[in-house]
Amino acid sequence: MTDMNNPNHGGGYGNWPQQPQQPYPHQQPHPQQHPYGYPVDDEAATTLLPPVPPLDDAAATTLLPPVPPLDDAAATTLLPPVTVSGAMPVAPPQHFGQPPAQPQQPPSRARHRAPTPQPAPHQAAPMPPAAPVPPTGPGFDPPTMTLKRPTAPVPGQVTGAPGAQPYAAVPAQPQPVTPPPAAPRGRTGSPIIDPGLQPALITAGAAALLAGGAALGQVALALVVALLQLLTAAGWFRLNGMWPARQGILLAALAGFTADVAVLLADSRGGVAAVVGTLGGFFLLVLVLQTFRPSDPKERFYALTVLGSATVVTALCTMLLLADWVPAGVGAVALATLLAAAPLPGPKQLGPVLGLVAAVLLGFLVGAPMALGSLAGLGALVGRRVAAYDFPSRFVHMTAGVALPLAVSAPLIWIATDLLAG
Structure with a gap:
């Protein structure tokens, strides 16, 4: 094997033939090329683009409507004329910046040159006075409060041309004035409304029950008096505008029942x-309950007054259990109430006067004390008058109108038969 690392053998890195280095020829200047490697040719670059047709304004605005000439007279028809009394004052020019400074010269040259004068600020020449506008003209209307509406165009006449009258003066039609909604009418006349004959008949029936209970004994009379006390409490609260005041009615009625027992x-x-x-x-x-009641002070005082008076009126009905001549007393009350409510001919005061006279005569006829008839009749008339006060309703007439003549007369009957007779 040939040792590639041995320089004595033909292999390896150390025995490769060395190529003689040729000297570099003188470098020739290359021509300047485009950064992307090819020259720019506008004709070759735009070969594939379609030709651009010349711009034709007439063809481009074919679909647009023609623009009519501007007529100042037609455009300012609705404006009032402007009158100028004098020339408009011209404000002095305001300069928001200083003129540019001259560049400084070197010191050596500045000694040989004269200083350059600064340019004077530009001063605006005064404007000539504006010409006054004529007050009226062929295309103007004087100031008016009439309405304007367009008229029908005249054939062959261009809108806005000089001499055209696009608007016509139409007198303003008076618009109907709608009155404001009327406020609900309040009640007029006297607030005293008489209960009528029907409550008087019911009062006479209650008097007959009291007379029968007195004939049967104290317990029977106490039961009828308890019914009268419940009717009195309900009517008194409704008469004073406190309904449904169930707690007050029950408290007043409980006071009457307790007094009976x-x-x-x-x-x-x-x-x-x-x-x-x-x-x-x-x-x-009642005083303790109304004092610690969480309500308005004014309402608390009103409730205290109504509840206190209802307690007194209801409990005083018990005095019939202590009085003598109860049948004669309640008979006088029934007679005075019926005559006061009867539709008698003559003046309005005729019925109450006849009722009082009849009550007095009844006392004399049955041999009762002298003051019994007069006091019983007077109590009946007072109770009926109280029940007719302040636009009462039918419920008031069926409760207070029935019970108050007997309730007011109850202590008076006791006074006439026990205090004044003794």
Whole structure:
């Protein structure tokens, strides 16, 4: 084998024939070529592109409509004339920058040259005064408040040509004025509405029940009085605009029931004290409940007034259990109420006057005390008047209109038969 690394043998890297190096000839300058290796030939580069036709403005704007000449008179028809009283003042020119500075010369040359004067800032010449615009012309309308609408075009006349009148003055038609919606009409007239004859008949029926209960005994009378007290509490709350005030109605009715039971359990001399004690306790309860009630102070005071008065009126109905001559007293109430509600001919005050006279005569006829008829009749008229106040509803007439004549007369009957008779 031949040792490739042995220089004495014909192989290896060390025994390759050496080529004599030829001296490089003198380098000839090559011609300048394009950076991409080929010269640029515009004709050869654009051989495959289609020829560009010459631009024809007439053909390019064939589809566009013709532009009519501009007529200032037609364009400013709706504008009012402008009158110039004097020339417009011309503001002095404002320079936002300083003129450019001259380049500095070397010191050696600057000594031999005269300093170059700076150019003076440009001053604008004053503008001539503007010519006044004539107030009216063939294409102008004076200022007016009339409406304008376009007229039909005249055949053969170009819109906007001098002398054309594209708009015509049309007088403005008066538009109908729509009145604002009327506010809901409030109630007019007297707020006193009489309950009528039907509540008076029901009052007479309740008086008959009281007379029958008094004839049967204290317990029967107490049951009818309890019914009267419940009707009184409901009517009083509805009359004062507090409905449905179920808690107040139940509290007032409970005060009346408690007073009835206290009178039935008391002896003959302790009945009045039982009624007064019941009133005091329930009035204190009402005061505490309304004081700590989480509501507006004004509403709290109003609720306290209504609930306190309802408690007093309801509990005072119990005085019928302590009074004498109960059938005569409630009979006088029924007679006065019926005559006051009857549709009698004559003036309006005739019915109440006749009712009061009839109540007094009834007391004399049955041999009752002298003040019984007059006080019972007066209480009936007052209760009916109270039930007719402040535009009451039918519910008020069926509750307060029925119960208040008897409720107001109850303490008066006791006063006439016990205090004044004794």
